[in-house]
Amino acid sequence: MTALTDDTLPVTPRAMRDEMIVFAIMAVLLAVVPFTDIYPFFVMQALCFALLACAFNLLIGYGGLLSFGHAMFLGTAGYVSGHALKVWGLPPELGIIAGTAASAALAVITGVIAIRRQGIYFAMITLALSQLLYFIYLQVPFTHGEDGIQGIPQGKMLGFIDLSKPTILYYVVLAGFLAGFLLIFRTINSPFGEVLKAIRENEPRAISLGYKTDQYKLLAYILSGTLAGLAGALKVFVAQNASLTDVEVGMSGLIVLMTLVGGLGTIFGPVVGAFIIIAMQQYLAGYGQWVTVIQGVVFVSCVLLFRRGLVGEIAHLLKRSL
Amino acid sequence: MQALYAQLLVGLINGSFYALLSLGLAVIFGMLNIINFAHGALYMMGAFCAYFLLSLTGLGYWWALLVAPIIVGIFGMVLERTMLQWLAGLDHLYGLLLTFGLALIIQGVFQNYFGSSGLPYAIPDELKGGMNLGFMYLPIYRGWVVVFSLVVCLSTWFLIEKTRLGAYLRAATENPTLVRAFGINVPRMITLTYGLGVGLAALAGVLSAPINQVRPLMGENVIIVVFAVVVIGGMGSIMGSIITGFALGVIEGLTKYFYPEASNTVVFVLMVLVLLVKPTGLTGRAA
Numbered sequence: 019m020t021a022l023t024d025d026t027l028p029v030t031p032r033a034m035r036d037e038m039i040v041f042a043i044m045a046v047l048l049a050v051v052p053f054t055d056i057y058p059f060f061v062m063q064a065l066c067f068a069l070l071a072c073a074f075n076l077l078i079g080y081g082g083l084l085s086f087g088h089a090m091f092l093g094t095a096g097y098v099s100g101h102a103l104k105v106w107g108l109p110p111e112l113g114i115i116a117g118t119a120a121s122a123a124l125a126v127i128t129g130v131i132a133i134r135r136q137g138i139y140f141a142m143i144t145l146a147l148s149q150l151l152y153f154i155y156l157q158v159p160f161t162h163g164e165d166g167i168q169g170i171p172q173g174k175m176l177g178f179i180d181l182s183k184p185t186i187l188y189y190v191v192l193a194g195f196l197a198g199f200l201l202i203f204r205t206i207n208s209p210f211g212e213v214l215k216a217i218r219e220n221e222p223r224a225i226s227l228g229y230k231t232d233q234y235k236l237l238a239y240i241l242s243g244t245l246a247g248l249a250g251a252l253k254v255f256v257a258q259n260a261s262l263t264d265v266e267v268g269m270s271g272l273i274v275l276m277t278l279v280g281g282l283g284t285i286f287g288p289v290v291g292a293f294i295i296i297a298m299q300q301y302l303a304g305y306g307q308w309v310t311v312i313q314g315v316v317f318v319s320c321v322l323l324f325r326r327g328l329v330g331e332i333a334h335l336l337k338r339s340l
Numbered sequence: 341m342q343a344l345y346a347q348l349l350v351g352l353i354n355g356s357f358y359a360l361l362s363l364g365l366a367v368i369f370g371m372l373n374i375i376n377f378a379h380g381a382l383y384m385m386g387a388f389c390a391y392f393l394l395s396l397t398g399l400g401y402w403w404a405l406l407v408a409p410i411i412v413g414i415f416g417m418v419l420e421r422t423m424l425q426w427l428a429g430l431d432h433l434y435g436l437l438l439t440f441g442l443a444l445i446i447q448g449v450f451q452n453y454f455g456s457s458g459l460p461y462a463i464p465d466e467l468k469g470g471m472n473l474g475f476m477y478l479p480i481y482r483g484w485v486v487v488f489s490l491v492v493c494l495s496t497w498f499l500i501e502k503t504r505l506g507a508y509l510r511a512a513t514e515n516p517t518l519v520r521a522f523g524i525n526v527p528r529m530i531t532l533t534y535g536l537g538v539g540l541a542a543l544a545g546v547l548s549a550p551i552n553q554v555r556p557l558m559g560e561n562v563i564i565v566v567f568a569v570v571v572i573g574g575m576g577s578i579m580g581s582i583i584t585g586f587a588l589g590v591i592e593g594l595t596k597y598f599y600p601e602a603s604n605t606v607v608f609v610l611m612v613l614v615l616l617v618k619p620t621g622l623t624g625r626a627a
Binding site: 084086131134135137138139141142143145146147149150153154156157267271274278306307308309310311313314315316317318320321322325 | 570571
């Protein structure tokens with residue numbers, strides 16, 4: 019049977035060097051955005067989703083686990099950060115930590131439940147868990163139900179970094195994204211990442227070699243959920259609200275779509291995919307429900323026609339790992 | 341007590357829909373190894389089909405009960421022939437992603453033309469009114485839905501477990517290559533199986549049209565609950581999906597009476613408990 023990430027190339031020193039070069043180019047390109055005409059809020063939003071998609075990709079691309087409920091981490095971090103900033107009046111750095119920690123805790127709880135099954139069941143379980151959380155957030159008072167938490171203050175980070183200035187906020191979000199990205203990059207290329215890939219390729223064999231595969235999968239799941247939470251906490255400063263949209267099934271689907279378009283199991287694919295999908299949403303915003311239809315068409319054509327995704331196809335052509 | 345019985349009845353009705361839908365999912369998964377995410381959208385199409393049959397051609401409820409599953413079933417078979425069949429041999433997750441995309445397309449198109457509000461569909465004259473059972477008042481239509489669903493579920497079980505056709509089907513699930521070598525057209529059987537599963541979903545849609553109104557997103561939440569039902573029951577056994585479907589509907593109904601705040605979440609909470617105690621599901625074999 020063909021696994022989802024069969025085309026992933028082995029990690030070699032050359033591959034590592036290629037990836038570092040591409041990473042440097044990406045970092046420089048993103049750093050000069052404020053000096054161009056590009057709308058910074060669009061890029062900030064895309065960066066949050068890029069980090070989210072990268073976190074999701076860590077699980078599917080390297081652990082072989084497809085989570086159809088990653089929106090729960092985005093939403094949870096958003097609500098907790100938003101509440102901490104607005105109601106408790108915490109400074110931004112503590113607000114981010116609070117949101118990320120909440121998602122980490124959620125990942126521990128849901129992870130213990132979800133990793134009990136694999137493959138298709140894992141996807142259905144994570145979907146059901148995120149729906150459970152959706153109904154909880156719909157009913158508990160602190161999320162303000164359908165209205166969500168509105169007008170969240172951005173504040174001054176560490177007392178002097180004024181996040182209400184778009185350029186400063188941009189660099190803070192960029193720093194958060196790059197830090198998260200590097201952590202994932204490091205994880206993939208660590209001994210831990212190698213074991214993860216071994217489990218994805220052949221779990222019984224990994225078990226027979228003496229690895230406690232459940233612990234590895236759980237750790238990968240927690241790391242993925244925590245980084246998705248960081249993305250959600252950063253997004254609060256960009257959007258200044260936290261609402262039910264971020265916990266919905268549609269959002270989880272969107273995260274899957276971004277990664278699929280960019281390329282499952284590629285390092286830069288989720289970033290490219292996130293920018294494409296967010297740009298698509300912006301340009302098509304006036305077409306109402308047709309956006310959903312177009313997303314569906316993209317889903318179907320990706321699965322039927324180019325399963326490697328954009329970056330995956332390019333990497334395949336160049337015979338490089340990207 | 342009246343309210344309790346009323347909620348029990350609502351639970352049984354929802355349970356009928358869960359049973360019909362999870363039965364279809366299990367049959368499809370057995371043959372195609374695909375979890376059909378579009379099941380909720382096809383359930384919705386069944387209800388819309390009934391609505392159009394009435395408003396455009398004047399064909400009433402009884403005709404819809406027969407014709408809508410056939411139309412949606414054929415639509416499903418076209419999907420299988422043009423798209424799903426190309427996924428054979430690939431990771432199961434691709435099937436989930438493809439059918440999720442299909443669900444987005446179908447629901448999006450219907451939402452564009454019909455918005456999010458519901459269209460009314462009247463209960464047929466023959467099933468209007470109610471009966472006084474002494475301990476409760478039973479609306480006839482609701483009783484009909486429960487009995488009819490049960491009959492359909494049991495017939496499907498009989499078809500698959502007790503007939504020659506079902507034997508072929510079960511054999512092809514175990515080893516398609518071998519069954520093919522015996523001269524049985526397995527690809528056609530796969531297409532028909534998908535049509536059958538989808539037809540069951542459409543039938544549930546027609547049954548629910550007079551109760552829940554006809555809405556483009558009526559299947560969106562139902563399918564996630566049905567996924568949880570499938571995780572709880574396991575997809576290994578046909579009778580297992582039927583019993584789990586009805587049982588969870590009843591439990592949901594009871595929760596609505598005793599602790600209404602949790603009625604949306606009780607199925608998911610039960611799923612968590614089952615996973616903690618018996619990860620393979622109640623009737624499932626180890627995967």
